[in-house]
Amino acid sequence: MEYGKERVVALVDMDCFYVQVEQRLNPALKNKPCVVAQYKTWKGGGIIAVSYEARDHGVKRNMWVADAKKLCPDLEVARVRESHGKADLTHYREASVEVIEVMSRFAVIERASIDEAYMDLTSAVQERLKDMTNKQIDPNLLRNTYVQGFPQNASDEQESAQELNKEVERSRGLEQWLSSLPATLTTDQCPSEVQLTLGAVIVEEMRAAVEKDTGFRCSAGIAHNKVLAKLACGLNKPNRQTILPMDSVPELFNSLPISKIRNLGGKLGNL
């Protein structure tokens, strides 16, 4: 395999994880602008997680609840449990273990934080390839998958129309990507693009299992290394996954501040 494309790596990131944990506990909070905050006394407490509905109102992490309520008057606020005067996150840690257990059925997991895990899918992809020999990949196995850089050659006119319907563009891009792959799969000489795609099929299954067994939704990135998988994960959130083919990396890097790349966000990002 070509240098830099030896592995298939995924990064799975739970969508506003603390909010989802609170929503599972209290279903009345579901589908509402909602935050999780800690420490009530100063300006209503500090926000540490924000639902996507609340983000639409401009509510951000690290805001004070009092300020967020100005932006979003009907904001629902869940509180972090406190024990001996300290914020107690064990509740979220336990939920994290539930998720890790489901994901571990599919691959060896490297836990990166309470709501993120990396996984090396290289051998799982090889196994899947055996079952897929002389078949092709059904787009229905990739209903939540974006391919970064696809569709190619979209005119400006098409592009603006597609902004109105992200799903149309996603589906067109996926079809175009799949038709660029070899017509039938073989175990010997399997292009890295096919390997990424089979990785994405596995991640679709894994994410469906996580939602079925825990109720939690997540996003994911599939690429050839951890840094690119993490970057890909952020491209289509929430509840979606993104393949980042190596050939799409140069254009993506041109259009992205380097501070978006892991470990280049702080001091180095300001150069």
Add this chain to the structure above:
DNA sequence: CATTGTCCCAGC
């Protein structure tokens, strides 16, 4: 007091 907590790593 008013960003808190956690993890990782370099330097000692």
Add this chain to the structure above:
DNA sequence: GCTGGGACA
């Protein structure tokens, strides 16, 4: 080993 800084959520 311990600690402080840096990065992230």
